[in-house]
Amino acid sequence: MGKITRNVTVAAFVAGAVLATGTTAQAGQVSAQQSNYQGCNLGYVCLxxxxxxxxxxxxxRYYDYxxxxxxxxxxxxxxxxNQTGGAxxxxxxxxxxxNCTSKLSSWAYWDIDLTPYNSIRLDPS
Incomplete structure (x- = not known):
C-alpha cells in the first residue's frame, strides 16, 4: 500500500449548527483513496x-446510509x-x-467538538 499524506490542516468554520454553537473545526483531506486508512476501511465513516x-x-465505524x-x-x-462515490x-x-452541519465530503476529515451533537448521518451524496 502506498503512503497517504494529508494536506496541511486548515482552520475552518463549519456551517449550520457549528456556527450556531460557536465551535470551530479543523479540516483536512487525505490526498488519495486507499482501502484502509488509519484503521478506517474504504466505504466507512469513522470517529x-x-x-x-x-x-x-x-x-x-459507520457503513450503511x-x-x-x-x-x-x-x-x-x-x-x-472514507466513503466512495461522492457519499x-x-x-x-x-x-x-x-439540524446538521455542512456535508463532509469523501476522503476528508474534521477535528470537531462533538459535545452539541446527538446523531451522525451518512448520505449517498
Whole structure:
C-alpha cells in the first residue's frame, strides 16, 4: 500500500449548527483513496476518540446510509469520511438526524467538538 499524506490542516468554520454553537473545526483531506486508512476501511465513516488518528484505532465505524445516534460523546474528536462515490456525512444536533452541519465530503476529515451533537448521518451524496 502506498503512503497517504494529508494536506496541511486548515482552520475552518463549519456551517449550520457549528456556527450556531460557536465551535470551530479543523479540516483536512487525505490526498488519495486507499482501502484502509488509519484503521478506517474504504466505504466507512469513522470517529476517533480525540483530535488525531488515535494510532489507527477508530472509536466508532459507520457503513450503511442513514442516521445513527451518538451517546456520551464530548470534546474534540476526529471525524473521517472514507466513503466512495461522492457519499457524504453530517453531524446533527437532533437525535433524528436533523439540524446538521455542512456535508463532509469523501476522503476528508474534521477535528470537531462533538459535545452539541446527538446523531451522525451518512448520505449517498
Amino acid at each position: 476517533y476518540s480525540y483530535a488525531g488518528w488515535n494510532g489507527g484505532s477508530p472509536e466508532h 442513514g442516521v445513527y445516534k451518538l451517546y456520551d460523546e464530548y470534546g474534540v474528536h476526529r471525524w473521517f469520511n 457524504t456525512t453530517r453531524l446533527c444536533i437532533n437525535s433524528d438526524g436533523t
